[in-house]
Amino acid sequence: MLRSFYFIFFLAFSINLAHANDGDTYTPIFFTQAEVLNNHITRIPFKLVDHLIVVEAELLNKKGNFIVDTGSETMILNKVHFSDFYNYQRKTQETSGVIQSIDNSYERSVKEFALESLKLRDKDSDVIDMSHIEKSKKIKLLGVIGYSILKDYEVFIDLHLNQITLTKVDRFGNKLNNNVYLEKIVDSLTFNLKNHTIVINGTINNQNVTFGIDSAAEFNQINRKINKKALKYFIPKRRLSLSGVSNKKIEVLAGKLHRVKLSETVYFGPMLTVLTNLNKMNKAFGTQLDGILGYEFFAQKRTIINYQKEKLYFINYPINTQWSK
Structure with missing residues (x-):
């Protein structure tokens, strides 16, 4: 590789x-x-x-x-x-x-x-x-x-x-001004807020997984210990050296993750993803996650986060623009 x-x-x-x-x-x-x-x-x-x-x-x-x-x-x-x-x-x-x-x-x-x-x-x-x-x-x-x-x-x-x-928003998550978005909200998802972490349930190749949403994750992450039927749709490409905020480096396997769905109507094209051990990350998040969705998530979904209501809302990209990013 x-x-x-x-x-x-x-x-x-x-x-x-x-x-x-x-x-x-x-x-x-x-x-x-x-x-x-x-x-x-x-x-x-x-x-x-x-x-x-x-x-x-x-x-x-x-x-x-x-x-x-x-x-x-x-x-x-x-x-x-x-x-x-x-x-x-x-x-x-x-x-x-x-x-x-x-x-x-x-x-x-x-x-x-x-x-x-x-x-x-x-x-x-x-x-x-x-x-x-x-x-x-x-x-x-x-x-x-x-x-x-x-x-x-x-x-x-x-x-x-x-x-x-x-x-x-108020303490119930209701916007104090409703005239915010010029475009139509086309879909939504409910999430659980674990401490400060947005946690959502989804599937990879119809296998149940739990994701965290992190806007500062440059690539998605998937736990190498998840179900083998899900890992079948992680297609490795190369090895990378990865640095975090502590300036410590680890080696990971990078590739494309396919068949990710968060609901019957919210699903994704192939996403750049790294395969790694998430034990320390789960300790950091204070929860048990099978993966992290980051930049690749937001690149495919124009996303609205409402922490008080624990809801994600989505607005469509103009046709073809999301695939050019």
């Missing part, structure tokens, strides 16, 4: 954060390219860095990039750019990553996270060294935006227009 090296960034944290009771002053984050439609709806353009969804933002007079990651429980800051933060409070327990536990992690409370006119107060963050990600992706990376920021919104991740639409 061909042997090549890819940096594949997976963020999937299970973090128990304590509030840092400090005397921080006003520390807003500004999304410099956001379009505020009204008090409840904000659109943020993003760029794809390889297969990562990246938005531009400014924090404490530092302008750079944040990765949008539904697999991360909290906001994570890069201590390369926030050295004053990371010395504040060392974590007493490890932060779990996809490849292995991450040490040398610190906690910090950000008093105010400002998304243009939308403000979220008292958000905890983890602070870790992401210099290896910056080097690999050739971007100035300030941090990661995760579940703790996204959960109060209906989140439309649109890889057709390369934009994220955040719509404020």
